[in-house]
Amino acid sequence: MEKTIIHAEQISKSYQIAEREITVLQDISFEIEEGSMVALLGPSGSGKTTLLNILGLITEPTTGNLRLSEYDIAGKKLDRNKLRRSLIGYIFQQFHLLPQFNALQNVCLPLVPERQSNVEVRAAELLERVGLDHRLTHLPSELSGGEQQRVAIARALIGRPKILLCDEPTGNLDTGTRDSILELLSKLKEEGLSIIIATHDVEVANRCNYTLVIRDGHLIREDKD
Numbered sequence: 001m002e003k004t005i006i007h008a009e010q011i012s013k014s015y016q017i018a019e020r021e022i023t024v025l026q027d028i029s030f031e032i033e034e035g036s037m038v039a040l041l042g043p044s045g046s047g048k049t050t051l052l053n054i055l056g057l058i059t060e061p062t063t064g065n066l067r068l069s070e071y072d073i074a075g076k077k078l079d080r081n082k083l084r085r086s087l088i089g090y091i092f093q094q095f096h097l098l099p100q101f102n103a104l105q106n107v108c109l110p111l112v113p114e115r116q117s118n119v120e121v122r123a124a125e126l127l128e129r130v131g132l133d134h135r136l137t138h139l140p141s142e143l144s145g146g147e148q149q150r151v152a153i154a155r156a157l158i159g160r161p162k163i164l165l166c167d168e169p170t171g172n173l174d175t176g177t178r179d180s181i182l183e184l185l186s187k188l189k190e191e192g193l194s195i196i197i198a199t200h201d202v203e204v205a206n207r208c209n210y211t212l213v214i215r216d217g218h219l220i221r222e223d224k225d
């Protein structure tokens with residue numbers, strides 16, 4: 001039987017701006033099975049990043065329950081930072097690599113607070129995994145966009161996450177580079193990682209198992225025919 005890795009129940013999120021309250025997500029419920037790759041679609045401003053940030057324990061929902069793996073997020077005194085580091089990897093459209101650090105150092109960064117040994121060995125292995133073993137000491141400015149995104153993926157994997165959240169990961173890349181990044185994400189999915197990709201790109205959505213669409217605060221699952 002497939003295991004549920006994300007269980008979101010009646011999640012709502014409102015922002016208070018001056019006197020006005022804007023509701024971005026309204027009673028959203030869904031489940032994501034372990035080892036699936038899911039596209040998150042919706043018009044600009046519909047709440048894709050907001051939902052990823054809720055799933056990534058960056059933003060708290062206004063109401064609703066969230067279970068990630070075996071952890072019930074609501075109502076418990078969980079160390080959200082620790083849980084995020086152990087469960088979640090995050091990649092972004094703009095890569096967000098630190099410019100003064102080389103590829104290897106950027107990949108090691110998330111584990112600096114953990115003071116784990118052998119981090120550099122694992123970081124080098126991950127960079128090899130994403131095809132960048134010849135770029136370990138290059139600065140981000142010395143890497144192409146696709147290479148920078150590969151470093152960002154390696155960095156997201158250093159904490160051995162179960163869930164990879166991707167916010168427009170191919171938005172800055174040409175189609176060939178996009179395809180190679182999607183290939184890499186598909187391989188990670190085959191190895192059991194659960195991946196959610198917020199995107200405007202229908203081609204990206206086509207490569208996923210199914211699509212979640214946010215529209216007017218509501219979420220609809222669209223399965224493939």
Ligand SMILES: Nc1ncnc2c1ncn2[C@@H]1O[C@H](COP(=O)(O)OP(=O)(O)OP(=O)(O)O)[C@@H](O)[C@H]1O
Pocket residue numbers: 015016017024042043044045046047048049050051
């Ligand atoms: N911290 C915040 N305070 C107030 N409003 C916010 C905040 N973050 C997001 N919003 C609003 O919530 C709505 C959803 O934003 P969000 O970034 O989640 O959309 P999106 O679907 O990711 O958009 P895009 O595709 O353009 O990246 C927008 O109207 C945005 O202005």
